[in-house]
Amino acid sequence: MASLPVLNQPPHQSGALLDHLARRVRTRSETVLAPLGLRTRHLVTLTVLRDHGSSTQQALAATLGIDSTNLVGLLNDLEADHLIERRRSPQDRRRHVVDLTDAGVKKLAKAEFALAAVEDEVLAALTFEQREQLYSLLQQATAATDVVACAGSEDEPMPPPMRS
Template sequence: MTSLPVVNQPPHRCGALVDHLARRLRLRSESVLAPLGLRPRHLIALTVLRDQGGSAQQDLAKILEMDSTNVVSLLNELETENLIERRRSPTDRRRHLVELTDVGAKLLARAEFALAAVEDEVFSGLSGEQRETLYTLLQQATNKTGVEACRETPPC
């Protein structure tokens, strides 16, 4: 008798497991990133800036789901290390367009290489195929309950 999910709606709760895995990833990522002078938040920001370069700071705050005030200090740290640059928007001088520097791009590449090893270890319990399935499910979950959906419901 294999456990077949005949159950309709009340599935197992994934929240605790997600939190647990995120915890492990964060703890190990910190150790790996520390020698590079980076912390987890730095890396997330750098990654977003590479993928969606030239974002305004408030857009970054939404993508990162961080408070905009904390984005300021985060970018300050990255700018001090010459990893990012802030440029005034020509069309709207209130905005700062943030972009990755060459130094930042190179450091990001090094960090991602180190982080790949962390992920390989944390997800070592899964096969490559399973990891791919997991990735698909996670992405589907994050996209569906994205910013739009988050803004729709009152208790957000």
């Protein structure tokens, strides 16, 4: 057993709690999103596209942590509703650059408005300041590990695909 310096507190593990709480949110969100014709994964995809800007499908799949083959159907759904657009990259015509449409931005805002109640319920124990704190921490943690979006670097050779 490695002896830790006394100054270091016992390393609390957030992993299980994250999974636990995320499941709570997901379950309740599905109910709220259903009338809007969205699933949680659609919302997450739209959110990532808004926060990181346009992206190729590969980069997007890596960032979302889903298989790129599954992203195809997911984007098909969103494209059928005109919430995203796929454009062929002029630099490399194999690539699709995925982008939010205006309708997508609006739909996302509408969904988030509807989801406020869910957050209120799941994060009921937290004060307003604590919720902002949580958001800030999550934002900071995810932004750092997300595959860099490729808005301005479409001609560059994509970062290593992040094997896990």
